[in-house]
Amino acid sequence: MKQTVTRAPAIDTGVALSAHGLNASLGGRAVLHDIDLDIAQGQWTSILGPNGAGKSTLLKALAGVLPHQGTVSLLGRPIQQVHHRLRAQQLAWLGQNESSADDLTVWDVVMLGRLPHQAWLAPPSDEDRAAVERALRYTQAWDWRHRALGQLSGGERQRVLLARALAVEAQVLLMDEPLANLDPPHQADWLCVVEALLAHGTTVVSVLHEITIALHANRLVVMRDGRVTHHGATADPDTHRALCAAFDNRIAIHALNGQWVSLPQLIRQDSHGN
Incomplete structure (x- = not known):
């Protein structure tokens, strides 16, 4: 039987954040490579990928707190041209x-x-x-x-x-690992907070390690090796395939009780340790 998967409500009124030709380095090492990305206004976009994919670096560049090459725009204006006080009112950051x-x-x-x-x-x-x-x-x-x-x-x-x-x-809220140190009940409470923000038209962008929680988002940005490999609707099978591929198919995504869940794919060694 096909299951209906519930997702966060969507309010598509434009682009909240955009990046074009975005490159960034840390300690002299290139971390982000030629990223083009539009973040939909009034929706929840979650950024996923393996360790070292560049997720947090991308979020910092979008927030304007990390030097970068290329263009980042906030609500239609280059972020460097937005006065720091107005930027702080329009964009909130939890690192x-x-x-x-x-x-x-x-x-x-x-x-x-x-x-x-x-x-x-x-x-x-x-x-x-x-x-x-x-x-x-x-x-x-x-x-x-x-x-x-x-x-x-x-x-x-x-x-x-x-x-x-x-x-x-703020109109835009960026959160990097907001579930750190939160137990499962309070992770669920965080989801309720996000739903309330979306109901008021706030744009939410998160970096999460908790893939099943992230699968509640409207859209997913999948990263690997400092590049965006896919950006699409959470329910899209292509998004699921891209996400699994980013983790070397060590995860699988299933519909369960009206929501998407991520389960690990175990790779067992044979009796000879191979």
Whole structure:
């Protein structure tokens, strides 16, 4: 029986981020090679590929936080031409291993996400406080708002840093390994947050190692060796084939209980160890 696979709601209103002829290097080594990519506005695009494929480097280049060659555009404008304050309002970023002062309270950490909206040295407005409360409640961190960040576990810290990114209320949200240190129930909660963002028209771009979670996205970008090997709808069989190929066919994608899941393909050695 053919199964119906549910996906995140799609709102196709244009292009949120685009890259043309994108190249980038780290430590003198070329990491990204001539990437052309358009990220649909109002959708969730997840970037997948094996370790060392260049996923995080691509996300940093799209965020404008990594030097690169080629063109990156944000909402139709070259990102270098977007004033840094406006860029910080339009695009929010959650990177790997993000840090913040351990002695700051959770409330103050999340309030940092509102800085792009505040005048110089101005106190937080009612709108700022409302945005921080929404973000903390979205991530189920509201009850810790008076605790110091240093008192939290790794998973709790990750939820607070996600709340900081959410508090920006940007049109585009980029997240690099946002599920780090989160247990399965809170990974499911993260999916609910993404669905709420999409319902409000936010563009979400994520880099994930959790392939089954990523398969909930509207679209997938598959990478290998610093190149985009495929970009397509998550439900497209060609996308599945490209994703499996990127992992040397060590994974298989199946429909199960209304969703796509990724399962490992075991390669067993024979009795002679071959």
